[in-house]
Amino acid sequence: MFLVGLTGGIATGKSTVSRLLQDRGVPVVDADVMARKVVEPGRKAWRQIRDAFGPAVFLDSGELDRAALGRVIFRDTEKRRQLNRITHGKIQRLMIWETLKLFLQGHSFAVLDLPLLFESGVAVDYMEKIVVVSCEEDVQLQRLVARSGEAEADCRRRIEAQLPLRVKRDNAHFVIENSGSLADTARQVDGVLSVLRTSRAHWRLRALLLLLVVGCATLALWLSSVRRSTR
Structure with a gap:
């Protein structure tokens, strides 16, 4: 089984592409899903985040307030690094386990949905192919403002905290341009899959x-x- 990295920028539509892949029967291991698991109430990462960031980033239910935590880490580089130190190793171990299960099931390839594939650099060398989901900069900003409800300046900071999309595109085997319609994106996904499914x-x-x-x-x-x- 070979591995395909799926990445992009915040609000470029990577989750849409991931759903399209899954709808077509492609196994996807999603880092965001693993990230939610490791911060479930009572787990080790949950306790470490509470110790490091305090109750302000938690809901009354005890669950992590991801939006509040996001506002903290995108304004403070050291806080962002601190969160990464708490969660990244745990997320990676879960992803390795899920990938191993897919290998044992006999799949020819699996997609690893990794928002920070290039930023972390840990998994890049293990990817046979890398797919980057991109869109126009103004579209990305508009989507993030609409999705998060945050001020445009805050959204710009969140975008700028990630590696520029042009750098990701330059290092990809496939680029899916997601500025247009869902049908157009789906056609591009089908084109990528036609290549991956014929790979040996x-x-x-x-x-x-x-x-x-x-x-x-x-x-x-x-x-x-x-x-x-x-x-």
Whole structure:
């Protein structure tokens, strides 16, 4: 199984592309879903965030107020780094486990939905292909203002806190331009899938895995024969 990284900028429509992929039967491991799991009330990350950021970023129900936390970390780089130190390792472990389960199920490829794929840099080398969801800058800003209800200046800060879209596009194998209609985006998704589904990368990886298994088995047999011959 080979891995495809799906990323983009905030409010560029990555979640829309992720849904389109899932509607077409593609397995997607979503970092945002994993991030929500690790901060569920009572979990270790939840307690660490409460200690580090205080009750102001929590709802009365005890759940994390993601909007309030977002306002804090996008105004303070050190706070953002602190949150990353608390959550990133835990999110990565969950994603690895979910990816392993897909591998064992026999999928030829899986999509890892990683908003900060390039910013973190941790997983880039493991991606066979990278898909970037992009849109025009004014469209991105309008969408974020409408979605968040925050002031335009705050939304600009949140956008500027991420790596520029042009850098992500330059480092992608596929770019899905999501400034237009849903139908147009869906056509682009289908075009990307037509390439991914004809890839033979998963056979190469399976062959390498088979060689590794055979090598380990051969080594085990050899060690066993050596032990018998020395008795």
